[in-house]
Amino acid sequence: MPDLKNTTLHIGFDDTDSLKGGCTTFLALRIIELLDPHVDFIDYPRLIRNNPNIPWKTRGNGALCLTLRVNDEIVEKVVRIAIETLNELLEEDPNTNPGMVFVLGEVPEEIKQFSRKALTDVILISTTKDIVEKFCFKHYSVGNSRGLIGALAAIGNSLNPTSEDFTYELLTYRKPENVGEKRDFNEKSVVKADSKYSAEVFNNIDEESKKVLIAPAGPDPVLYGIRGENPLILLKMMEEIEVYESISSYCIFRTNQGTDQHFKFASSEVKNYNAFKGEIRTLEKPRTILGGHVIFQGEIASNEIKVDVAAFEPSKSFRNTIRKLLPEDIILAYGGVKYKEEFQGFTIQLEKCEILSVSEQFKEESPLCPSCSKRMISNGLNKGYKCRNCGHKDRDLRKNKTPIERTLSTGLFIPPAQSQRHLIKPFRRYNLPQKDSYFLIDNWWKVFPKAK
Numbered sequence: 001m002p003d004l005k006n007t008t009l010h011i012g013f014d015d016t017d018s019l020k021g022g023c024t025t026f027l028a029l030r031i032i033e034l035l036d037p038h039v040d041f042i043d044y045p046r047l048i049r050n051n052p053n054i055p056w057k058t059r060g061n062g063a064l065c066l067t068l069r070v071n072d073e074i075v076e077k078v079v080r081i082a083i084e085t086l087n088e089l090l091e092e093d094p095n096t097n098p099g100m101v102f103v104l105g106e107v108p109e110e111i112k113q114f115s116r117k118a119l120t121d122v123i124l125i126s127t128t129k130d131i132v133e134k135f136c137f138k139h140y141s142v143g144n145s146r147g148l149i150g151a152l153a154a155i156g157n158s159l160n161p162t163s164e165d166f167t168y169e170l171l172t173y174r175k176p177e178n179v180g181e182k183r184d185f186n187e188k189s190v191v192k193a194d195s196k197y198s199a200e201v202f203n204n205i206d207e208e209s210k211k212v213l214i215a216p217a218g219p220d221p222v223l224y225g226i227r228g229e230n231p232l233i234l235l236k237m238m239e240e241i242e243v244y245e246s247i248s249s250y251c252i253f254r255t256n257q258g259t260d261q262h263f264k265f266a267s268s269e270v271k272n273y274n275a276f277k278g279e280i281r282t283l284e285k286p287r288t289i290l291g292g293h294v295i296f297q298g299e300i301a302s303n304e305i306k307v308d309v310a311a312f313e314p315s316k317s318f319r320n321t322i323r324k325l326l327p328e329d330i331i332l333a334y335g336g337v338k339y340k341e342e343f344q345g346f347t348i349q350l351e352k353c354e355i356l357s358v359s360e361q362f363k364e365e366s367p368l369c370p371s372c373s374k375r376m377i378s379n380g381l382n383k384g385y386k387c388r389n390c391g392h393k394d395r396d397l398r399k400n401k402t403p404i405e406r407t408l409s410t411g412l413f414i415p416p417a418q419s420q421r422h423l424i425k426p427f428r429r430y431n432l433p434q435k436d437s438y439f440l441i442d443n444w445w446k447v448f449p450k451a452k
């Protein structure tokens with residue numbers, strides 16, 4: 001029989017967080033389950049995290065894309081199933097503005113560019129609608145249509161292995177009757193599995209507090225999510241995590257989490273809510289303000305704009321590094337830009353930072369008396385020093401400059417896992433071999449039959 005699945009279809013969707021069951025990834029799995037008999041999936045569902053600095057973002061600003069091959073005669077049916085499923089799970093909520101976008105065939109360059117902008121910038125709904133109208137086969141949205149932004153961005157961000165870094169996340173889902181109850185699994189089994197597979201998994205444990213991070217808080221259907229480099233290892237790890245409630249389903253996603261993808265396209269432009277990457281010269285000694293946040297003024301090297309630079313309380317020990325900065329130190333700052341009305345100025349909210357150079361600092365003191373060795377005092381402007389002990393005066397003596405030993409060293413500093421945003425590349429992922437491909441493993445998703 002000839003292969004009739006001759007058309008590639010991309011389905012992007014976003015801002016469905018307040019759906020019944022409350023999670024965009026859950027909608028993805030539901031659509032996969034319904035479409036599976038009719039289509040061939042050619043990629044894992046992609047979970048794309050966009051610019052984390054957008055204040056009106058959905059939780060974690062994550063959007064989804066499904067990529068599949070389908071017989072062109074049933075494309076309309078597939079579109080209908082996807083939209084119907086979204087509507088089935090939709091719950092009336094003024095704060096949820098779901099969007100779903102369908103693209104046939106090759107993804108146009110304009111949509112790829114749009115995706116890069118969505119990682120670092122603020123995008124208007126009107127701009128998005130123009131592109132959707134022009135390039136999308138079908139689209140569907142509810143409310144103010146904000147969900148179209150992430151939906152389109154997820155389609156354009158293909159995480160092509162030859163140019164983009166990517167990771168995997170395996171999410172397990174709870175039975176509906178358990179949602180809202182305390183999540184019941186053995187934390188020790190997570191710690192054990194994490195250390196067993198440490199070279200290929202990340203951010204499952206917070207290294208600083210030893211807290212297990214795999215379970216979300218709140219009443220969404222996710223039991224836990226585990227992150228790593230290899231889908232087969234994630235399946236193994238899932239089997240080794242002891243749970244005391246039954247898992248109803250699971251799915252492996254391919255994602256830009258843990259890749260710093262937003263910083264790849266970020267600049268040192270100072271624009272509200274932008275992702276920022278740029279060299280900053282320290283202008284003052286950092287201070288700790290109410291709430292435990294650490295803040296200092298600096299100047300951006302590329303444009304000489306003065307900004308506040310802040311490390312927030314949740315970044316814990318990362319603040320200790322920032323506190324050690326002194327004037328004239330140079331850092332490569334990675335973070336987000338926020339305009340502060342009350343100061344009429346911009347703050348760079350740090351997500352990580354590289355200390356590029358540590359300035360020489362000196363302690364300046366009056367010289368010691370050449371005849372009695374006591375500390376001298378100034379004899380007035382340009383009049384040198386005098387000794388109060390023996391009366392010796394010397395016009396030519398200068399202040400003693402002694403170097404201060406700096407406790408700060410150059411290098412990369414990243415807050416602990418529990419305060420990292422999804423996109424941040426953790427230490428464990430540095431120096432990994434580059435993945436040059438991906439393939440769909442057997443059992444990349446599963447919905448377990450309901451017990452009779």
Ligand SMILES: [Zn+2]
Pocket residue numbers: 369370371372373374387388389390391392
């Ligand atoms: Zn003296």
